[in-house]
Amino acid sequence: MTDFIGGRRGFRALTANRMRHMSTAVFLSVSTALVVLPAAASAQDYTFGSVLIEGNQRIEAGTILTYAGIERGKTISAGELNAAYKRILDSGLFETVEITPRGGTLVIEVKEYPTINVISIEGNRRLKDEDLQPLLQSKSRLVFNPKVAERDAALIAEAYTQQGRLATAVSPKIIRRSDNRVDLIFEVFEGGVTEIQRIGFVGNQAYSDGRLRRVLQTKQAGILHALIKRDTFVEDRIAFDKQVLRDFYLSRGYVDFRTTGVNAELTRERDGYFLTFNIEEGQQFRVGKITTTSDLSDVDTDEFQDVLKMRSGMIYSPTVVENSIARMERLANKKGLNFVRVEPRITRNDRDLTLDVDFVLSRGPRVFVERIDIEGNTTTMDRVIRQQFKIVEGDPFNPREIRASAERIRALGFFSKADVNAREGSSPDKVIVDVNVEEQPTGSLSFGGTYSTNSGFGLLVTMKEENFLGRGQRLNLSLSGAEDNQVYALGFSEPALLGRDLRFDLDIGYRETQTAYSNYDTTSIQFRPGISFPVSENGRMKLYYNAEAIEMIDDGSAIYGGIVGSEIAAGDVWSSGLGYTYSFDTRRTGLNPNAGVLFEFGQEFSGLGGDVTFSKTTAKALAQTKVLNEEVTLRASLEGGLLDYTSGASRSVDRYQIGSGLMRGFTPDGIGPREIVYDGSGNEVSNDALGGDMFAVARFEAEFPLGLPEEYGIRGGLFYDVGSVWGLDDSSAATGTVFYEDFTLRHVVGMSVFWKTPVGPLRFNWSKALRKEDEDVEQTFNLTVSTEF
Structure with missing residues (x-):
């Protein structure tokens, strides 16, 4: 050799x-x-x-x-x-x-030189042969060349360097064979991973090191560093981090921000890096005067000014400016003003740290889209990619819309690479848009585990295809089984029904529950198709049909009261009806990266066949913001619901149960109306949670760092919940005493520990009820974990 x-x-x-x-x-x-x-x-x-x-x-x-x-x-x-x-x-x-x-x-x-008989790679465990062989220039049955073999060894070592294994050594060796042939062998010593032990910043004043570390894709090695893949030193990732760091500061008004250098220093043992970003933040600028000007006779500047969402005094962000330009261009298209271009002219005022923005509307060159050519999509249909374009052949060419279309294509997640470029067409006034993509796997089979103090341990198996048959459709089959809860669900989604921004969803599910908190088991089956579509920039409407059958089954383990007994005796109860949900979510536009508001309002009207007739109304409002230089996250939510039966009667499984699902500090059915049966001696025989026809709950929460190293991924939180569930439409079947039918508030305070682990997020809640009723069932500790692997 x-x-x-x-x-x-x-x-x-x-x-x-x-x-x-x-x-x-x-x-x-x-x-x-x-x-x-x-x-x-x-x-x-x-x-x-x-x-x-x-x-x-x-x-x-x-x-x-x-x-x-x-x-x-x-x-x-x-x-x-x-x-x-x-x-x-x-x-x-x-x-x-x-x-x-x-x-x-x-x-x-x-x-x-001899010819190469075979080529083999030995000692490689982290990277497989099929990953390394395509890198080699040496080939079987070709002439052996030491210089080429040297380059091949360097390429293999570089592949390991991209995995953070800088200590990898690759030695090419040959074994002489007969007839002037050799076997070429690359012996690989992989070495250990060169981790990033610490990430620091020099020059940052507005934001702490911990806040900036959360922006970067590169992470420090934590206590579970063996499971983390982003704590290794990769030069390409560092270059990407410099860009996302710049985007972070620009979106917060620091227009002069720049990274002056990145220092990577090896530890003495050469098994880790100390990474330091040297930055200059500059000053934070706000939006000054906002004007719209144009020399076009058919343009009403006041009308274009009115569509702007940005306001004087808000923190300047290039994203807000881009959204404003897109909004103006959409208005121009709506009014039939073709080839109108919007150019922002920024005037800097260093004295008061503001930027005046003048949107200049002008007539751009008369250029049309000749055609859109798509290549590389071996699985995905052309129409799936074309649906991401707001323009078609023959429309006026808009460079900004082409860039936006490219981002939408990448956001599909179907392609490892998606390049969109424009070139001159058959004449100077025409362009051809070239789309070159590379497919990537979109299907997955995942196994996971879940645990909560309410449902116990469970196994989760999910088969998912994000691009079903290359049509851009989503197919999802999940099987999960906790100790007391088995769910089998099939989901299908078509995001562009009839080629429009019209989403079709179909959900079919079967569930069996066995819970220690009640004296009955349940089985349910559901069929729910629906469509959703935008009604405004941040608003979306969903219309759906819902058919559901639920049966309450005596588990034979205890005695229950008259109300639950009558509900069990009812057997299967079918409901069939139509519903809608309106949602308003400011996160869709991202005007403020530190705050967001979500509002949802929905109603369901059952009575299209089935055994019961009712209306169900729910409303939810959530708000979130970050304060103290984005170190602390504040959340607030308000949620409520009303259930009104006009034919038939509601059951415990139909009524609202808020417990730990909506209000912490109690078991799932720990508060609300209850029927308690006593024997002749006054001893409690049964205690049934009935749920209520109405509920309201408000939640307030703060999440903050605990001063622990950022790589641990541990943060703390405090919360305060207040709420109630009340109301029964019919309690005549009761054989015992019914408590808490009326509105009564419960108050809970507590603390949380959030732990982001590589195998899933953990949340620990410790709570204390400040105000509760005698028969409420308190839960002072709750742990939830969800993992996939």
Whole structure:
């Protein structure tokens, strides 16, 4: 076997004899050239009547003569003879070359490189052969070249460097075979991962190191560093981090921000890096005067000014400006004003740290889209990609819309690469939009586990296809089973029904529950198709049909009261009806990266067949903001519901149960109306949670750092919940005493610990009820974990 000196610097024989023979051959070759060529030089010129080639087996003599470039009978100089020697050697086909003049004959003696029999990679565990083989330039049945093998070893080492394994060493070796063949082997010593032990910042004043570390894609090595893939040193990732860091500051008004350098210092043990970003924040700017101007006669600037959402005094952000331009361009298209371009002109006011923005509307060049060419989509249909364009062939060309379409194509998640470019078409006033994509896997099979103090342990199996049959449709099949809760669900989504922004969803599910908090089990089956569509920039409407059958089953484990008994006796109860949900979410536009508001209002009207007739109304409002330089997150939510039966009667499984689902500090059915049955001695025989026809709950929460190292991923929280569930439409079947039918508030305070682990988010809640009723069931601790692997 032969390997290479220094792993990648040259090759040597493993045996001393082979090394001595090779050294002698090289010495004689060079000596011959040095001795013979000066003799030729002294003669000034030399003429060869014939050329004799020796030692070649696979390479034709004519090929060697072509490399040499020496013609018979032509007078050549010593320098030309030396150049011929170098050309033959540089061809990469020969281990040694000797050129010897013998009178009028030039003798060229060569020793050919062997051919490669097989190529193998040994010692690689982190990267598979199929990942490394495509990198190699050396190929089986081609001539072996040490220089090419050296480059191949460097490419393998670079692949490991991108995985954060800087200590990887790759040694190419050869094993001699018969018929001048060799096996080429790359021996890989992977070494350990070079982790980033600490990420620091120099020059930051507005934001702490911890806040900036959360922006970066690169992470510090934490206590579970063996499971984290983003805590290794990768130069390309550092370059990306510099860009996202700049975007973070620009979106918060720091228009002069720049990264002056990134220092990566190896630890003394050379097993980790200290990474330091040197930055200059500059000053934070706000929006000053906002104006709209135009010299176009058919443009009403006041009308365009009115569509703007940005206001004077708000923190300046390029995203807000881009959204304003897009909003103006949409208005221009709506009014039939083609080729209107909006150019923002920024005037800087350093005295009061404001930026005046003047939106200038002008007539752009009359350029049309000739066609849209799509290549590389071997699975995804063309129409799925075309649906991401707001323009079609023949429409006016808008560069901003093309960029936005490219972002929408990438956001699909179907492609590993998606490039969208425009080039001149058949004439100067036409452009062709080229879309080049590379498909990536969109299906997954995942296994996971869940645990909560309410449902216990559970196994989750999910089969998901995000691009079903290349149509951009989503298909999801999930099977989950906790100790007391088994769910089987099938979901299907078509995001662009009839080629429009009209989403179709179909959900089919079957559930079995066995809970220790009640004296009955349940089985339910649901069929729910629906469509949703935008009604405004931040608003969306969903219309759906819902058919559901729920059965309450006696579990035989305890005695229950008259109300639950009558509900169990009812057997299967079918409901069938229509509903709608309106949602308003400011996060859709992202005008404020630190705050968001979500409002939802929905109603369901059942009575299209089925056994019952009712209306169900729910409303929810949530708000979130970050304060104290974005170190603390504040959340507030208000939620309520009303259930009104006009035919039939509600059951415990139909009524609202808020417990730990909507209000912390209680078991799932720990508060609300209850029926308690006593025996003749006044002892409690049964205690049934009935749920209520109405509920209201408000939640307030703060999340903040605990001062622990950022890489631990642990943050703290405080919360305060207040709410109630009340109301029964019919309690005549009661055989015991019904409590808490009326509105009564419960108050809960508590603390939380959030832990973002590589295998899933954990949340620990400790709570204390400040105000509760005697029969409420309190839950002072709650743990939830959800993992996938």
